[in-house]
Amino acid sequence: MPGQHSYRTTVTWTGNTGAGTGTYRGYGRDHEVRAEGLPPLLGTADPAFRGTADRWNPEQLLLASLAQCHMLTYLALCALGGVVVTGYADDADGTMTEDGSGGGRFTEAVLHPRVEVASADDVARAQELHAEAHKKCFIANSVNFPVRHEPVVTVRGA
Known part of the structure; x- marks a missing residue:
């Protein structure tokens, strides 16, 4: 029998370098993706969009x-x-x-x-x-x- 499944994640921006999004180049793209009971997944933007290469985009x-x-x-x-x-x-x-x-x-x-x-x-x-x-x-x-x-x-x- 077909069922419906629900999923929940929380994405939290961690890239505030102190001035928020005051300028396009002035904030980080880093963030965390979380789901209950799982380790956080460290995310960012693609380096082409000012992210870093050491996190998932x-x-x-x-x-x-x-x-x-x-x-x-x-x-x-x-x-x-x-x-x-x-x-x-x-x-x-x-x-x-x-x-x-x-x-x-x-x-x-x-x-x-x-x-x-x-x-x-x-x-x-x-x-x-x-x-x-x-x-x-x-x-x-x-x-x-x-x-x-x-x-x-x-x-x-x-």
Whole structure:
């Protein structure tokens, strides 16, 4: 039976250097993302937008969410379908384009899952399940830009 799930996070700006947002260059973009019972996630803006490179930015988090959701959906489908996955990693890429007015949007994300399966008999099915995982991924179904997949499936020990 379908259900509804609610999520809560708190984002707190920690970049006030003493003068608030008195000038565009005068404040930090640092912030913390928190959820009950979890360690804080240190965030900032992309360095192109005056953030620092030592913290997560929203663009990275969006891309990570897409990759995580696809992986978790895919692994569940494999487990339910009898495909034994022994390894999974994804080096995802995303493209965001500025619109010239201070805004912009993601225009594409490409996931590059590298999947290792236990048996050569599972390679074809393991490859096919990426399409089904994409159709069921909550995050991919929530974005308004294409999310492509370029999976590679190998056999453990081969």
